[in-house]
Amino acid sequence: MPMNRPLRTLTPIVVLFALTASALADLTPRIERLLTEGRLGSADVGVVIYDPQTDRVIGSLNADEQFVPASNMKLITSGAAITLLGADFAFETRLLWEPGARRLIVEGSGDPAFGDPDLLERMEIDADDLLGVWAEAVKSQGITNVRELVIDDRAFDREFVHPSWPRAQLNRWYCAEVAGLNFHTNVVHLYMRADADGQPPSVRPIPEVPGVRVTNRAGSIRRGNPTVWAARPNVDNHITLRGDVRGTPEALPVTLHDMPARFGDLLAGHLREQGISVGSSRTATTNEAFDSSSVLHVVRTPLQTVLERTNVDSHNLYAECLLKALGRAVTGQPGSWSNGAAVVRMELVDALGPMAGRDAQVADGSGMSRENRLTPSLVARWLDHMHDREELGEAFRASLASPGRGTLSKRFKKHPIDAHIEAKTGYLNGVSAISGYLSEPHTGKTVIFSIMVNEKPDSVPLRRVFEFQERVIQAADEWLTERAVAATPKFGG
Numbered sequence: 001m002p003m004n005r006p007l008r009t010l011t012p013i014v015v016l017f018a019l020t021a022s023a024l025a026d027l028t029p030r031i032e033r034l035l036t037e038g039r040l041g042s043a044d045v046g047v048v049i050y051d052p053q054t055d056r057v058i059g060s061l062n063a064d065e066q067f068v069p070a071s072n073m074k075l076i077t078s079g080a081a082i083t084l085l086g087a088d089f090a091f092e093t094r095l096l097w098e099p100g101a102r103r104l105i106v107e108g109s110g111d112p113a114f115g116d117p118d119l120l121e122r123m124e125i126d127a128d129d130l131l132g133v134w135a136e137a138v139k140s141q142g143i144t145n146v147r148e149l150v151i152d153d154r155a156f157d158r159e160f161v162h163p164s165w166p167r168a169q170l171n172r173w174y175c176a177e178v179a180g181l182n183f184h185t186n187v188v189h190l191y192m193r194a195d196a197d198g199q200p201p202s203v204r205p206i207p208e209v210p211g212v213r214v215t216n217r218a219g220s221i222r223r224g225n226p227t228v229w230a231a232r233p234n235v236d237n238h239i240t241l242r243g244d245v246r247g248t249p250e251a252l253p254v255t256l257h258d259m260p261a262r263f264g265d266l267l268a269g270h271l272r273e274q275g276i277s278v279g280s281s282r283t284a285t286t287n288e289a290f291d292s293s294s295v296l297h298v299v300r301t302p303l304q305t306v307l308e309r310t311n312v313d314s315h316n317l318y319a320e321c322l323l324k325a326l327g328r329a330v331t332g333q334p335g336s337w338s339n340g341a342a343v344v345r346m347e348l349v350d351a352l353g354p355m356a357g358r359d360a361q362v363a364d365g366s367g368m369s370r371e372n373r374l375t376p377s378l379v380a381r382w383l384d385h386m387h388d389r390e391e392l393g394e395a396f397r398a399s400l401a402s403p404g405r406g407t408l409s410k411r412f413k414k415h416p417i418d419a420h421i422e423a424k425t426g427y428l429n430g431v432s433a434i435s436g437y438l439s440e441p442h443t444g445k446t447v448i449f450s451i452m453v454n455e456k457p458d459s460v461p462l463r464r465v466f467e468f469q470e471r472v473i474q475a476a477d478e479w480l481t482e483r484a485v486a487a488t489p490k491f492g493g
Contacts, residue, residue: 027059038468070426073367108181153180189251307399312406316366323365
């Protein structure tokens with residue numbers, strides 16, 4: 001059955017988008033053959049390839065079955081964000097001053113990019129430089145005495161960690177806590193240098209956050225492979241280093257607990273370095289109101305920057321902040337996983353019809369939760385919907401990775417394609433997904449694809465899954481190229 005557009009006008013039977021042999025699925029036999037050749041064992045595989053120009057499904061396999069999408073969930077979250085927040089939306093973190101109360105307020109909006117070390121590096125500054133700018137903004141106003149510093153993180157709720165995230169991985173950067181005031185992507189980078197054999201390596205945390213303790217139980221080696229790792233209790237900021245360090249390894253990122261409170265202590269320290277007296281530092285209470293405040297400094301992050309970090313780099317914190325920002329924007333309440341997920345489901349149903357509520361389960365924004373469920377057909381319909389959004393669609397597609405860029409930087413080297421590809425990958429243990437667009441460079445014709453693999457056996461190497469996915473996309477690329485050649489006018493014709 002064809003995928004008709006726009007889907008909002010479809011009857012319920014069409015919205016089912018059943019992918020059957022009657023759908024003129026030219027590539028289905030080839031997909032089945034590639035799956036057999038791919039030797040993926042007992043893995044569950046779903047594929048859909050769709051031609052939006054002719055409204056035809058040209059290849060499908062289990063496309064209406066639900067799969068854990070991993071980071072393909074970000075396609076839904078980011079598309080809903082640009083639709084509902086608007087392309088001109090920007091996160092803002094504001095520094096405010098209440099002279100009567102001698103109160104300094106940092107008002108967060110959930111900006112995931114505030115103090116992001118990767119973005120700061122592009123500007124050739126670091127976290128200390130940024131905090132120095134803020135401290136100087138206070139000093140330049142002649143403020144020498146701050147009775148209290150308040151961090152207003154109430155844009156989001158204070159459920160920092162999703163309940164279905166893997167508890168053993170909450171110290172990893174991709175499971176960073178999500179707050180109404182984020183800083184340095186809510187991680188500390190531990191820079192280490194090996195000493196003499198058997199001796200503890202030197203360790204320097206950046207930024208040096210008050211209240212963060214590092215117990216160094218790692219050792220130094222001159223030969224062999226480095227094995228250093230860090231442990232941190234889920235509701236504490238006591239980090240323990242273990243394993244071996246060789247030479248000067250790359251910085252080890254470790255998540256921190258309750259960044260709003262930690263940021264208050266961090267900023268207070270920089271203010272004191274500028275000779276400004278600071279009394280107490282705290283987070284805002286639930287119903288607290290701040291009046292008669294003036295704006296001293298504002299940091300703005302455009303939505304497009306957030307979208308690109310979400311999709312090109314697949315940064316989980318960014319996706320979760322988009323989800324919670326959606327919940328806040330629509331409900332007027334602090335953003336949460338609950339109201340954010342409800343808003344995303346609402347947008348899916350509004351855009352694709354009521355059966356989208358059956359095909360999608362939304363738990364978080366990044367895909368880190370294994371409670372998310374999407375069908376390949378729903379993802380393809382969503383990509384088709386975003387493709388039709390003109391300016392919003394262009395911004396959405398610009399946020400996706402491509403070969404040599406972001407999460408596709410090492411893909412499609414063995415199986416190159418002629419078309420331009422814009423896609424989002426996804427990975428969890430036992431899960432791999434890739435969905436996106438193929439565009440023929442001469443005609444501009446587009447093919448949409450979604451390929452999901454779940455329950456990959458441990459005996460099947462991930463590279464074999466990647467190869468299957470890339471060969472399926474290569475088949476779609478060849479199909480697209482053949483149609484472009486057939487449509488080219490003959491000389492003298």
